[in-house]
Ligand SMILES: NC(=O)C1=CN([C@@H]2O[C@H](COP(=O)(O)OP(=O)(O)OC[C@H]3O[C@@H](n4cnc5c(N)ncnc54)[C@H](OP(=O)(O)O)[C@@H]3O)[C@@H](O)[C@H]2O)[C@@H](O)CC1
């Protein structure tokens with residue numbers, strides 16, 4: 123688990139460290155700049171000054187360059203992000219690079235530490251206004267440093283001409299070419315790509331401009347990654363994020379900061395030597411004839427992830443269809459709440475999954491209502507997905523019966539139906555940052571529902587009613603776009619139910635289920651269909667040492 127910070131938390135940590143005398147702001151800025159230069163040389167070792175018998179770049183890097191130097195252009199903004207840029211300019215200059223610095227804003231108004239580094243740079247080189255660089259209409263560098271805005275960006279940008287579009291083109295269509303005067307540079311953003319809100323990942327919208335931010339090959343951030351690196355559009359604007367230690371020891375003052383989910387421990391997933399019912403029994407409710415595929419996918423997921431027994435319950439007419447498709451999964455007739463009461467008479471059924479392919483009629487409403495405690499049935503850990511979410515959205519009375527052992531797993535459309543006002547706030551165009559984020563929205567939804575909410579998407583956010591929140595990252599090195607395939611959500615619902623049957627608390631089941639779901643997709647790769655996901659679990663488990 124890695125903590126992710128908001129801009130305010132980062133500022134508070136920085137301020138507390140400075141107030142305690144642990145470090146000065148100027149020293150922090152120096153460490154930040156040093157971290158950026160280190161990260162550049164780690165990412166592109168051929169640029170580092172220290173390889174080979176002599177501290178000199180190889181011939182191919184020098185051949186077209188008049189001065190025989192690697193060249194950097196550093197674009198500095200009006201705040202401390204710009205201050206970091208002046209440090210990077212000085213350090214690259216000291217490493218023998220040709221460096222040009224361009225400023226956006228008024229040098230007289232730079233904050234104190236940025237101003238100090240501006241003056242230090244002025245002893246080594248010169249500074250021109252950003253417009254001068256934009257008017258040149260050529261890159262003229264091997265590395266372009268984006269030190270325009272960091273965590274202090276609070277409103278839309280203007281005056282950047284084609285810069286955002288050009289960086290997007292350079293990143294998406296070309297490999298950086300070092301040492302060629304007309305080559306395209308590697309683009310490195312300091313802290314966060316300029317134009318993106320560090321709390322929400324949303325880019326500040328410009329009416330006449332798309333893209334709305336710098337696109338970078340590499341972003342170097344400090345102490346901890348920020349929420350905006352993982353949420354919304356944030357990951358679209360950078361290929362990679364590296365976190366550099368700047369010697370800060372403090373943690374955020376929030377009791378439960380947002381974390382990224384990491385691999386579950388092998389011993390959590392292992393089964394002990396016991397009989398099948400010791401590993402739990404999941405009941406999955408299915409729809410009628412021709413609608414059972416989603417429930418069967420969920421059932422396969424629940425069984426593979428380690429539930430001891432999985433039963434699908436369906437109306438009488440669908441028994442033959444399901445029997446023809448299921449082997450290890452058991453089958454029961456559940457036509458109405460009376461049948462359901464009979465089946466739930468088996469106390470060993472300790473987790474339920476309801477919604478995939480269920481249907482939206484009176485029977486289904488009655489079943490969901492019964493599961494949520496109508497008629498005094500004991501509430502059990504329950505995943506509510508797909509049609510169950512639609513039923514909940516249409517029925518306030520049903521929604522009010524959600525309990526703390528429930529997990530809701532909406533995608534964006536279902537989320538908007540369930541929590542229309544929250545979704546509206548999340549999607550509202552806004553010009554003043556920081557924006558309301560997917561983390562804020564999921565936390566608010568979980569508080570209102572009184573249970574765990576797993577808000578699906580390229581990055582899935584999981585929140586519990588007490589404010590705990592985590593992100594299952596599927597970007598950067600965990601990118602798995604082929605997960606967007608029919609039925610993959612049904613498998614996820616089955617994974618979570620299967621883990622709950624193993625007696626994990628709902629929030630842990632949601633974390634593990636989401637992480638393993640992404641991992642199965644990564645393991646399989648392109649061409650994945652939902653049926654493949656549970657079949658990857660044995661290999662994923664082996665990798666984890668289970
Ligand atoms: N925290 C740490 O530990 C460390 C932090 N460090 C670095 O500091 C960075 C944060 O610095 P920061 O707070 O000065 O913010 P930053 O993004 O540089 O810019 C703020 C300026 O931009 C202005 N402005 C805003 N929007 C604008 C717009 N649309 N168009 C024009 N102007 C706009 C805004 O003006 P204002 O809103 O006040 O009018 C203000 O002048 C952080 O990202 C990291 O790189 C490291 O040095 C060391 C460790």
Ligand SMILES: [K+]
Pocket residue numbers: 203268269270271272311312313314315316
């Ligand atoms: K930046």
